[in-house]
Amino acid sequence: GQQLNQSPQSMFIQEGEDVSMNCTSSSIFNTWLWYKQDPGEGPVLLIALYKAGELTSNGRLTAQFGITRKDSFLNISASIPSDVGIYFCAGPSTSQGAQKLVFGQGTRLTINP
Amino acid sequence: NAGVMQNPRHLVRRRGQEARLRCSPMKGHSHVYWYRQLPEEGLKFMVYLQKENIIDESGMPKERFSAEFPKEGPSILRIQQVVRGDSAAYFCASSPGGRTEKKLFFGSGTQLSVL
Numbered sequence: 636g637q638q639l640n641q642s643p644q645s646m647f648i649q650e651g652e653d654v655s656m657n658c659t660s661s662s663i664f665n666t667w668l669w670y671k672q673d674p675g676e677g678p679v680l681l682i683a684l685y686k687a688g689e690l691t692s693n694g695r696l697t698a699q700f701g702i703t704r705k706d707s708f709l710n711i712s713a714s715i716p717s718d719v720g721i722y723f724c725a726g727p728s729t730s731q732g733a734q735k736l737v738f739g740q741g742t743r744l745t746i747n748p
Numbered sequence: 749n750a751g752v753m754q755n756p757r758h759l760v761r762r763r764g765q766e767a768r769l770r771c772s773p774m775k776g777h778s779h780v781y782w783y784r785q786l787p788e789e790g791l792k793f794m795v796y797l798q799k800e801n802i803i804d805e806s807g808m809p810k811e812r813f814s815a816e817f818p819k820e821g822p823s824i825l826r827i828q829q830v831v832r833g834d835s836a837a838y839f840c841a842s843s844p845g846g847r848t849e850k851k852l853f854f855g856s857g858t859q860l861s862v863l
Contacts, residue, residue, distance in 0.1 A: 666850045668850070668851065675856075675857075675859075677752075677754075677839050677841075677854030677855050677856050678839075678854050680851055683850075683851055723790060723791070725852075727850050735796050735804060736793070736850070737793065738783075738791045740790040741789075
């Protein structure tokens with residue numbers, strides 16, 4: 636089935652640094668979603684992308700829908716402690732039945748104060 | 749401002765017992781999804797339901813697992829005769845549905861521990 640690969644798997648950065656992570660797929664997606672999960676909580680939607688080449692911001696977060704439709708990038712500027720968590724990319728998959736979201740394995744962000 | 753509500757937050761069961769996980773979708777949402785998350789892993793799709801219908805259960809184990817979303821009341825994920833490997837966080841998500849609506853809104857999850 637369709638799979639999403641995220642890199643890096645984990646990041647250890649200093650507070651104030653910028654962060655960049657990406658998500659790739661072997662097949663085309665027509666929507667990309669980025670979620671953040673805090674420990675013990677469910678994922679929260681950060682940004683949704685619907686068009687190839689689209690660049691969308693949400694505060695210090697910026698995400699881009701790759702031109703090839705097979706990748707997406709998430710950038711966080713001037714990281715702060717509350718940015719700690721796991722970031723997941725997701726996209727709709729129609730393999731094996733009705734359309735549902737498939738998720739990457741996540742990028743775990745740790746920030747040293 | 750009620751989001752997706754899941755209960756219980758934590759559930760402890762002994763091997764062989766039954767686990768029932770409940771999910772009330774956001775107001776106005778008629779589509780419910782269940783996902784399972786093992787430690788240090790991403791979310792794996794289990795089942796997609798609309799009111800009184802299972803739309804896609806391709807991610808659900810064939811035995812011991814069942815799900816329903818009745819006309820009235822919450823969606824239920826039921827695991828019979830639990831085994832240690834069932835220990836995981838189970839998340840419910842909802843959406844208003846429609847061909848263009850792809851965003852899912854998640855609950856806080858139920859952490860199932862099987863002793």
